[in-house]
Each structure stands twice: as C-alpha cells, then as structure tokens.
Amino acid sequence: MDILAHGLWTNLMYKTIPQTRDNRKITYWGIAFGVLPDLVSFTPVFFYAFYASIFLQQPFFAGPPGNDNPFFEYAVQTYNYSHSIVIWAAVLILVWLIPHLFWKKGAGFPWILLGWALHIFIDIFTHTEAFFATPFLFPLSGLKVSVISWAHPVFMVINYSLLLILYFIVIPKFRATK
Numbered sequence: 342m343d344i345l346a347h348g349l350w351t352n353l354m355y356k357t358i359p360q361t362r363d364n365r366k367i368t369y370w371g372i373a374f375g376v377l378p379d380l381v382s383f384t385p386v387f388f389y390a391f392y393a394s395i396f397l398q399q400p401f402f403a404g405p406p407g408n409d410n411p412f413f414e415y416a417v418q419t420y421n422y423s424h425s426i427v428i429w430a431a432v433l434i435l436v437w438l439i440p441h442l443f444w445k446k447g448a449g450f451p452w453i454l455l456g457w458a459l460h461i462f463i464d465i466f467t468h469t470e471a472f473f474a475t476p477f478l479f480p481l482s483g484l485k486v487s488v489i490s491w492a493h494p495v496f497m498v499i500n501y502s503l504l505l506i507l508y509f510i511v512i513p514k515f516r517a518t519k
C-alpha cells in the first residue's frame with residue numbers, strides 16, 4: 342500500500358488499542374515503524390529514478406530499472422527482510438520475549454513493533470506478483486499472495502473513502518460520546 346495510507350491505518354490501529362490509545366509517543370514511533378519497511382527498501386531506488394529522470398533523460402517511473410541496477414536490486418533484497426512476518430517475529434523474540442523471560446521480567450510489550458506487523462499484514466493482500474508481492478514467510482517459504490494492487494484505482498477509491506469515513510465521521514462521533 343502507499344506510504345500515506347500505511348501511516349493513517351497504523352495511527353487508527355493505535356487509537357483502538359486501550360494500552361496505546363492515549364500514548365502519543367508509542368503512536369508516533371509505531372507509525373514510524375509502520376512506514377519504515379517501505380522507506381528502507383524504496384528510498385534509494387526512488388532517488389535514483391529521480392536522478393535518472395533529470396540527468397539520464399529516463400522517464401520517471403518508467404518501470405523497474407532492471408535487475409542489474411544496484412538500487413533496484415537493493416530494494417528487492419531488503420524487501421524480503423522488511424516485509425517478512427518471520428523476521429518480525431524473530432526481532433520481537435530477540436528484543437522482548439527473551440529478555441522478558443530471563444532477565445527483564447515484566448518488561449512491557451513493545452507496542453511500536455505492531456506498526457511494522459500491520460504494514461506486512463496489509464501488504465500481503467495489497468500487492469500482486471506484478472509488483473513486489475509480499476514474501477511474508479521469508480526465509481522459511483517463498484509463498485506470496487497475489488490479490489489486488491494498492492495502486493488499482495478501485496482499491497484507491499475504497500481505501501481512501503474508508504479512511505475519510507473513519508477519520509471524519511466515526512472517530513469524531515466516538516470522541517463525542519466519550
């Protein structure tokens with residue numbers, strides 16, 4: 342999904358969890374983790390495409406520059422790690438579960454990592470094999486789901502309509518009854 346929608350859905354998730362609802366710090370860091378998987382993977386190739394469009398006269402977003410392009414290759418490789426629920430779980434076990442069980446008993450759950458998990462979960466169903474289908478079980482399995490592209494106009498309209506309804510109708514109503 343696009344980065345803006347990822348950020349908006351992540352914010353909504355934190356607003357619905359009792360433990361994070363009133364915690365701005367967790368929400369902001371969680372949103373950062375909610376957009377980081379794409380920023381990490383696509384920022385270099387984005388700037389390369391920008392550079393190539395100006396200095397190499399290549400049309401911007403004319404399609405992937407090809408597997409021999411190091412920036413594109415970097416995006417492909419890092420996407421495996423940034424969009425895997427297995428890698429996410431491994432990080433959670435390392436930074437929280439093991440310390441929690443052995444020497445930091447009672448350590449609070451790292452809610453900010455949920456933003457990352459939500460990002461992967463959404464991307465599983467909003468990419469097709471034509472553009473970065475999500476390798477959510479990497480490196481255990483190469484299984485990918487090909488549903489609908491987040492860039493499909495119908496998906497865009499439905500997605501942003503839902504976000505508009507939630508942000509401008511549902512949340513204000515919920516706040517008013519609180």
Ligand SMILES: [Zn+2]
Pocket residue numbers: 342378379424460464
């Ligand atoms: Zn993504």
